[in-house]
Amino acid sequence: MFRIWAKVYEGEHIAKQTVYEGETQFSYADFFGYLAEICTTLDVPTPVLLKQHIFQYAKFRHVVFRPADFMENVSFTKLVVENIT
Numbered sequence: 001m002f003r004i005w006a007k008v009y010e011g012e013h014i015a016k017q018t019v020y021e022g023e024t025q026f027s028y029a030d031f032f033g034y035l036a037e038i039c040t041t042l043d044v045p046t047p048v049l050l051k052q053h054i055f056q057y058a059k060f061r062h063v064v065f066r067p068a069d070f071m072e073n074v075s076f077t078k079l080v081v082e083n084i085t
Contacts, residue, residue: 002026005084006038009077016042019084028054035081045072047079057081 001023008016018041020034032049039046047053047069057063062082067074 002083002085004034004038005082006042007080007082008042008044009080010075011077015076016044018042028058031057038081039079042079044076044079045070045074057083 001021002025003022004020006018006020007014018038020038020041022034031054035049036046047065048071050069053063053065053069062080065079065081067077
């Protein structure tokens with residue numbers, strides 16, 4: 001089991017947040033699926049997931065998605081996805 005804390009920031013304040021709980025063991029191959037479910041829960045578009053995002057999550061246990069990482073225009077400053085297990 002693993003948990004991921006996702007936060008949408010508007011400026012320096014958290015506008016929305018959720019905790020995603022996975023029932024199975026964490027897999028980097030399924031990271032996009034986790035991210036898509038998180039974004040659906042937060043009602044925000046899913047960002048483009050690059051290899052550098054996965055490496056950053058693996059090394060630092062968190063990743064920051066900026067507005068440039070989304071195909072759609074977004075009104076928030078950043079989306080932070082962080083491992084909390």
